[in-house]
Amino acid sequence: MDSDYSCDYWLYDSAPSSDIYRWFRFLRVTISVVYIKKFQQLMSHPLAVLFDFDGVIAHTMPVMKQVLWRFFWEKNLDIDQEEYAREDWWTKSLEQVCDILKEKHAITLNVGELRASIWEGQKTLFTQGLESDPTLMPYLEYCKNKDIKIAIGSNSTCERIQWVLQLMKIEKYFSITIWSNNLTHHKPDPEVWIKCSEMLNVPITECLVIEDGLPGLTGANACGAHWIYYHWFCRPDKSCQEIAERSVGSFSELF
Numbered sequence: 001m002d003s004d005y006s007c008d009y010w011l012y013d014s015a016p017s018s019d020i021y022r023w024f025r026f027l028r029v030t031i032s033v034v035y036i037k038k039f040q041q042l043m044s045h046p047l048a049v050l051f052d053f054d055g056v057i058a059h060t061m062p063v064m065k066q067v068l069w070r071f072f073w074e075k076n077l078d079i080d081q082e083e084y085a086r087e088d089w090w091t092k093s094l095e096q097v098c099d100i101l102k103e104k105h106a107i108t109l110n111v112g113e114l115r116a117s118i119w120e121g122q123k124t125l126f127t128q129g130l131e132s133d134p135t136l137m138p139y140l141e142y143c144k145n146k147d148i149k150i151a152i153g154s155n156s157t158c159e160r161i162q163w164v165l166q167l168m169k170i171e172k173y174f175s176i177t178i179w180s181n182n183l184t185h186h187k188p189d190p191e192v193w194i195k196c197s198e199m200l201n202v203p204i205t206e207c208l209v210i211e212d213g214l215p216g217l218t219g220a221n222a223c224g225a226h227w228i229y230y231h232w233f234c235r236p237d238k239s240c241q242e243i244a245e246r247s248v249g250s251f252s253e254l255f
Contacts (some may be wrong), residue, residue, distance in 0.1 A: 046208035049143055050196045050225070051174075053154035053161050054091070055212035059131040059233045060156075060164065065090040067121040068097070071114065078105060091213060093155035093180040093187075119159055126164060133232045139251035140173045149200045151176035153192035153209075153216075155183075176200055188215035190223035197225070217243050228254070 054060045068090050072079050079089075089097055094114050101107040143150050150173055154161060158179045165171035176199045178192055185191045197204040209220035209227040217240055220227035229244035231237070232251075241247045248254060 045146060046148060046226070047206040048149040048151065048197065048200050048202040048208070050193055050207050050209045050220075051150070051152050052209075052211045052213070052216050052230075053152050053156045053164075053179075055233055056210055056230050057132070057136065057152065057170075058164055058168065060126070060160065061090060061233075063122055063125040064118075066125065067118040070121065071118050077101070077107060093183075094157060095180055096155070096186055115157055115159070119157075122160060123163065126167060130164065130167065131233065132168060133251055135250050135252040137170065139255055140170060142255040144173060149176075149202060150174050151178070151196040151200055153178045153196045155180050155186050155192075155215075157181065187213075188218040188222075190219035190225075192216075193220055193223050193225050212240075214240050214243070 051057055054064065069081075069084060072084070087100070089100075092100070094111050098109045098111050098114065101109050140150065142148075152161060152174050154177075156179055158177075158181050161177060161179050162171070165174065165177075176196055178195050178199070180186060182195070183191055193207070193209055194204060197207050200207075204224050205226075207225045209216070209225045210230050211217045211220060211227060212230050212233070214237070217227050217229060221243060226245055229236075229240045229247040230251075231240070231247065231249055236247065236249075
């Protein structure tokens with residue numbers, strides 16, 4: 001065989017199996033085209049949209065970061081600012097916070113006590129100003145007009161979700177809301193997304209998850225939903241962009 005005789009030339013022009021190879025390649029391309037069309041259709045018109053709450057519906061994390069740190073400081077808990085920032089305590093459910101305190105610091109803390117202690121501080125700061133994507137309301141209206149079911153699935157507390165939705169005057173759009181109190185396993189476990197789809201009576205494969213964090217995206221991936229990384233409130237995170245099927249900086253990109 002000549003040294004410049006390429007493998008591609010052999011496959012396409014000389015081999016007895018070249019017809020089989022061409023058919024295999026045609027089938028692969030066809031499947032890819034069908035999948036892309038299905039994906040594009042789902043992105044523009046899913047049967048259900050499942051929203052994360054903190055960092056998607058509203059920019060609540062700065063408030064949570066502040067009130068949780070104040071609670072640690074007032075209780076004289078042995079947690080320095082470096083560890084607090086490294087562990088992203090404020091992005092976790094309160095149940096997860098209590099579990100970490102017990103496991104790493106031998107500190108036993110009641111979830112109810114923690115929830116009650118930080119709640120008044122949250123309300124005060126939310127009332128002073130709460131940032132949201134100005135294209136959220138138009139997107140919710142778009143979903144409503146297209147008969148797309150809408151739910152919230154979050155590690156957040158029921159008090160925070162309900163209070164903020166009322167403050168923003170958008171609670172009417174969400175037929176289902178699942179918060180940390182309803183869950184046995186929290187993100188990155190997919191339980192929250194599976195429960196949303198079951199309660200909406202929509203197959204999980206027809207649901208579009210909108211998330212701003214890696215745990216929620218990981219859960220959506222694990223259960224078979226489609227998922228979008230949303231980053232209106234923060235600088236895009238590379239690890240989230242790599243796992244997401246699509247990355248958007250505004251709801252306006254979805255309709």
